[in-house]
Amino acid sequence: MTATESMTRPTPAATGYRLPRKVLALLILAVFLLVAIVASLLFGARSVSLSTVSDALWHFDPNNGDQGVVASRFARTVGGIVVGAALGLAGAGLQGLTRNPLADTGILGLNAGSSMSVVLAIALFGVSSLTGIMVAAFIGAAVVMILVYVVASVGRDGATPIKLALGGAAMAVGVGAITNAILMVSDSTLDQFRKWQVGTLSSTPVETFIGAIPMVVIGALILLSTARVSNAVAMGDDTATALGFNLGRARLLGSIGVVILAGTATAVAGPIAFVGLMIPHAVRLLVGSDYRWLMPASLLAGPILLLVADTVGRVIAPPSEIQVGVMCALIGGPLFILMMRSGMKSVSL
């Protein structure tokens, strides 16, 4: 990792007329994203041809069955882009602001908080509109984030990675117990919820995902504005303060961005863990650890992971499918362990 970092440390000059490496990396990501989008439209329990896809997109014929398949895949492709971008960027933001390589919206309990809040809203207040569910998801994510962070910061060493991770996991257990309690009482909520809880892009109308785009944009803009602070934080809180950054304000702002992104993603797709963990680490290999590059790259890479995971989950066991949340956990869990075993020194325990 150190070699990559020194190679990609911000060096404004000296690139000459060649395409700067980081721009190239972003371009590559964009190409991969395009491939992932096309693959997501093409493959599934029933594969269609490229020409069918283009026909469905440009002159849609509702009576054509194959085009219907594409149309249904279009919704989850849009979902994959929106949710993947939100989770990838939220993960990068969390890791930067907390200087914590293990930060992830799932591991820190934000997804569990959103879930509980959504279930509460459905079961107790009969909320059913997307706006209502999103607001509930934000509140849940925000409350858990504040609790976990405050709780982990108390004490001598501040919010160390392991304290945050443990606090988040413990909070997730507690919040999950309450969620279960609500679900016990209502079978209909359970039926609705159990399908959502896995983390899935299927069976959600495209309007829902499109409705989430403004929130993701707002969250992304807020979070991207903290990139320079995250760079400073990487050198240590004291150094960042000495450089004139207001860490309290930056962390508050960043947290708002993370909560908006994670809350939106959870509201429309259910809790999906490990995306926010994996993406920034993978992207760091490409563009280095300058958050001004890392964050946009994560924004591009998140959808790639989510679309690929979703497509593979569709193809792997037809005619049924494995939801994207499960796929991400299956990929992310081993990766987490691998990181823990190899990069233990970077994770100050």
Place this chain on the structure above:
Amino acid sequence: MSQPTPNDPQPVAAKAPKAPAKPVARKNRVLRTSLWMSLAIVVTVLAYLFWGRDRLPATEVLQVLSGQSVPGTSFIILSDRLPRVAVGALAGAGLGISGALFQRWLGNPLASPDVIGVGYGASAAAVLAMLILGYNDWKLNVFALAGGLIVAAVIYWLSASGKRTGPRLILAGLAIGAMLQALIQYLLSRAEMNTASDAMHWLTGSLSSSNWNSALILLISLAVLGVFLLPFVLRQLKMLELGEDSAAALGVNVNQARILLVFVAVAMGAIPIAITGPLAFVAFLAGPISAALSRGPINIPLAGLTGATLVIVANFFAANLFADLALPVGVITGAFGAPFLIWILVRANSTGSGA
């Protein structure tokens, strides 16, 4: 957390850095706490026998308790309420001891089987047995037990290298737990509504299917572990707490000691989970609560007693909180455990033992 527990003095006690209270005073506090705890159990059990789901005529309850047979009431008391109480107390004790062993060994109050994946192992195996294989009897319990043990073995294997076993075990457990959660949710999403509802009920943790049989199984298996292995494990734990180098110097085979410790701790937790389902937070809360009450380090037997008390009290509330609705006991331990959880997190971190 590295202080030696006073009720079992040992030659190396002097090595421990901190000794804030006199051992005798602390021993008294543990004893006094145990007495209060036992009293609470007796009172709650009596209250539950008289005011369980439905209020029975007090005279009839007394008649049944004195050995007479009263139609209806006898059945409710002898075949429903008493076995529930017995299973609850035993399960709580097992979970409490299990959690306390982990918490003391890893020096971290957050490291309970709930959090580090072992509970999810048992749950995932049980849900698999229920939803895929259609088991609903003792085979389910065997699956849950095996699941807990296997997952613990995997987590241990992933983390057992070098000196950072503790933190690594916690992190590996978190990751495995998250994966197993995804698996459970996947299975739930695929199942028929009825079986999903059943599985959900099991996942919440409940005493409703308790009978004398399950109480006996629990009693025997926990007693075997508690009588034959636990004292030995506790002796080794005290050595391990001095640091693994010191323990090795004292002639402990550190590797073996750790494996045995993990086995006993996991089995103590997985056996109750196999029978009642995961009762949220009991393993997590028993140790810290007992430590707070006795104002000392976590005492393992006292933690077991505390676990039993927690489940018994929760069972009483589960039966009586809502007039027309019998909640599974896991709902109560989960919902009422959450504020305690936050308290423990804050407390653990402010003493620097959070991680």
